[in-house]
Every structure is written in C-alpha cells, then in structure tokens.
Amino acid sequence: MSILPPDMDESAFAAFLNDLRGAVGEDWVWSSDTDMFPYRDAFSPVWNTPEEIQASSAVAPADVAQVQEVVRIAKRHRVPLHPISTGKNFGYGGASPNVQGSAVLDLKRMDRVIEVNEERNYCLVEPGVSYFDLYRHIQERGLKVMIDCPDPGWGSPVGNALDRGVGYTMPQFRDHFGAHCGMEVVLPDGELMRTGMGAMPGADSWQEYPYGFGPDPSGLFAQGNFGVVTKMGFRLMPQPEYYRTGLVRVPRRRDLIKLVHHVNYLSDSGMVSEVRFASPLSALLGDPDFAALATKLGGPSDAEMDAAASAAGLHSWAIDLQFLGPEAATAAQWEYARDRILSDIPGAEALDGDHFALPATEAQLENDTQPYPTAIRRKGALGIPSLGIWEIVRDDGHVGFFPVLPRDGEAVFEMQRVLGDASREYPLPPYFSAVTAPLFWHSNTFQMVFAPSIRRDDPEHNAMVHRAMKHMVAVAAEHGWGDYRAAPIYQDDVAATYSFNGGALRKFLEAMKDAVDPDGIIAPGRGGVWPARFRP
C-alpha cells in the first residue's frame, strides 16, 4: 500500500516522482514499500499504529544544484520535503518526517569534507559527512585538530548540530550548534544563501566569524524548517598535547550544592573538559531496601540518605574531572581543582586518575589504566568516533526525553523528586531517584535522562512508553524544565511547553514560516513550527 503526499492523487504523485528522476537520475528516487522501509523510525513507540508518520518517497541529490532543483520541484508540486543528513537521529525520529507522505530529502550522497584547516582550527563539511568520515579525513592527513563527536560516530556533524546535539570535550566544542561557524542554505524557493561572512563575496573568514553584519538567521535552521543546510562550518580544538583525569568524592548528600558551584567555576573558566557527575550510592540500587528509599514518594530525607551512605561506607557524590592541554597545565589545573574543592567541603577526597600524552595509544584508548571505576567513555572524551555505545541500546531501541535544568544542586534534588514521583506509575527502570546525577552535556546547563526502550512487536509496552513520554514532558514543564530535542511525534508536545505570553515565540516563528515558505514545503511541523497550510 503506497503512501501519498498530502492533497495528492496517484497520477500527480507519479508526475512528481518523474520530475525528481529528471533532476537527480533514476537511481536516486525511491517510493516502493521495500525501499521506503528503512526511512521509518526504527525506534518508534508508535510503530505500526495510526500515529506512526511515514514518508511517501525519498530523493538523494548529489550536489547543491540538485538540492535547489528538488526544492523547486517540491514547491511546484506542493509536496513537503523532510531533509535528513546521514539519517541516524535515532531516539529522535530517525529519518521519519512530521507529515505523513512527505518526501525525504536524503543528503547522504553529499559527503565531501570541503576543508579542514589546522592553522585556523575549523572545518567545512557537507551534510552527508559522518563523524567517522571527518575523523578519518583528519587522521589520513595527519592534521593536528580534534573533533568533538556524540556517542555514535555514524551521525552527521551537520545533522547533529542542527538538532543541537552534544559531545564530550571542552565546553566551547561539545555544544555542536554553538560550535558551528557559517552555513550555506537552500531556501524554500530554491535560492541559495550563505550566513555570516559567507554572505560577503571574497571573504576568507566564513568559518571564523559567524555573524557577518545584521541579523544572523542561522538559529532558524536548527530544529527548524526554513531551509536545507548544504554546508556547515565548525570550530575545532587544536590537538591537545596531554590528557589527565581525576576523581573527587564528597560524603554527604547536600555536598552536591557546593560541588556544583565548584564545577560551574571550573567549567566556565575553561579549566575542565566535560565533567561526569555520579553517585557511588547507585551501586546499592540492587538492594530492595535501598531502592525503596531512593525512590520513595516525595523523596528521602538528607539524613536518611546520609545514613545509608555511612552504613555502606560510600560517598554520596563523585565527579570525574578531565583536563586537556599542555602536560604542565593539566597538572596545575587538576591540582587547583582538587585543592579548591577539598578546602571547601569537609570530608571530600581526591584520587589521581590517568594521564598521558596525546594522541593516545591503543591501550590507553581501551581505558583499562584508569585507577578507579569511571563513567567516562574514553573515545568520546578524546573526540574519537565509535559505535561502542550501542551496547546500551536495549530491546529494539528507545525514545529520549532530556529535560534541561539549572546548574544548581537544589534543582537537581527537585527534579529527582518531582520526576521520580511522576514516573512511579510506569513499569520502567527508575530513571529518576535520589541518586540520579545530572548530565553536563550542554556547556552551561544540566539535563537528566528519561529513555525507555521500545519493542516493535509489543504494542502494549510501546503505548505505555508513549503515555509516559507525554506525561513526563507535561510534568516537567509545570516546573520550568523543557526538553531540548524531540522526535517528530513529540515535537508539538514539547513546543507547546515553551508558551510564554500566549506562545509568542511560536506565533513569531510561524509568521516567518508563512512568509518564507508559503507552500509549507520544508519540513512542516519540525520544531513545532507549522505553516498555515498544515496548521490545525
């Protein structure tokens, strides 16, 4: 049973596909059920239900001129396009669109690493380039720059940044959209635009000064639908000379308050790479009595948690610190961080970790020389793409809700309690408990994770997960905690929570959408931004 684009019959669809084939060639347009199966969301909780949104067709242009032509054809036929880069946005919708019957604009064939500059520390890439590709390009040429990559290396720097993905190195690089510098975009009428210094003919600073002059529209293309990004620049860290780790542990539950303040200072001063928070008490969750305490309705008291820690001989919290830079600088930074925290928090203790010159040896990459258990994934910490993280994927995949919360210990305690209570009614692992630590992925904020698995052959389980996701988004919003990224099936729910002053932000974006893309061609609904044609 073929899926048709909205407001289109079989013969009009055939004419659309024929025009696409004329633009990109017979081999690069697909519409059969067999060919379209891989464009479904492999991690969908609404798999095989009426809520699942599927594309009608896919087209893979080879270059920018073909992208422009595809956009013009889509506009002429009024068919929504859903652009993807490498199509690996698992947990956030994969390659699936927001509107049933959309044509996927598959940019995988545009896979050129256009430039890596090791003197000025940037790269310029096309959307089909993966982190694996970019890393290989750099290694094969012996270039002295380090990339920042998310967990699975098959994703696209362009696609990941446009969905505001994150990595695991220094703050100015691990916010991938924040680290971008310069874009080229095909607009909804097929026109080609460059942002920042790229707008100035002859400028050689496109990847060095992102703003150019006047308003900078680059934010409209992240989680947005105002154009198709065909090139994107990124700032890169010069290959650091040395890597060092250290662990700090604090005894009491409320020590987290001061610990967070110290981490904020160290991070915002540019002294540390990503910091991993953890609670050593997590090791006790297998004990039913402790698990009941940590997930107690309304949350346990500080005294109860401190007593449990004391009885087990464990610390309440720990931070894994990482340092990148010259050897002497990393040693001084670790010494400073250790002294700063230990002199302020009674009972805190520090452990020296691993340290070695970069690039790391194979043995160092295997991460078996760390003198204590660590949550740090060594390859990610050093900007080396991998698929090793896939070992955490359970069942047939998962969805993800990652609420943003302030970098404040009290806020951590509140989210543990509120979302812990809210999630108790679902038969899922305890994503929120009194030992849940914050994630410090984005450079200036914390997040927590709710990522229940899905099972393609278990609709009841999936329906429960789907209900839980919507419930958690709603409860979190009541406390001012919003999701940072969502699959198409949740984007309206999440966008609705950003509702200040009657949803002024969404109204502004939709007014612009109507002006720039009156036919609603580019990814209608993405980011919760709907063109008039599809607005309810």
Added chain:
Amino acid sequence: MKVLFASVLLGAALSLSVAAQSEDPQVAHGRQVFERQCAPCHGRGPGDDRSPMLPGTAALAEKYDGARPAALEDRSDLSAPVITLFVRRGSGAMPFFRASELSDADIAAIAAYLQTSSAD
C-alpha cells in the same frame, strides 16, 4: 643481519602488494564498505572501555551461544540476499540502512568480502 632483516621486510611488503593487486575489485570494495559501515559494530575487535566485544558482535554471540561465529568476518554462510534482509529490515537494536548509504552493489560486495575473510 641488517641486510637479511631488510630483505625479509622487503619480501613481506612485496607479497602484501601482490596480494592487494590481485584482490578481486568487488572483494576490495566489500572490504572497504565492511570496514566503514559494518566493522564499528560487527568487527572482531574489543568494544569500548573494556567491553570484550563490539555491540553487534556481542549481540550475535549471545544469540548464537557458540553455534555460529559471532564476528561476521568469520561467517561463510552470509549471502547477499541474507545480508540484504538484515541491512534493509534491521534486527533488534540494529536499525535499517537505506539504499542511499548502502547500495545493493555495496551489499553484494560485502557478501563477496565475507566469503574471503571467513576463509582467512
């Protein structure tokens, strides 16, 4: 001794070069595609951070429990149609691969490569 050592090295380099030159082009292509697209999850090596196996290899080790090799490069029973089924339809946590990223010709080349790798 130095001369002998150099001769051995030269001989090894020449035999590698001859092997590379004589490799069937489809097998060579399959090797490259496998290394880039499959090996990060299904390779023979260890996983990250002290995991004994990569995730795909570990999943197959659990599934087959010794009845079949866990690493795909040790399998001689994977024809192009079988690989196509798993690549295009996925399996468990393994998602689907589109023709834009892995063509039918790429899959046939992977099958040809696995025939040679499993014989090594």
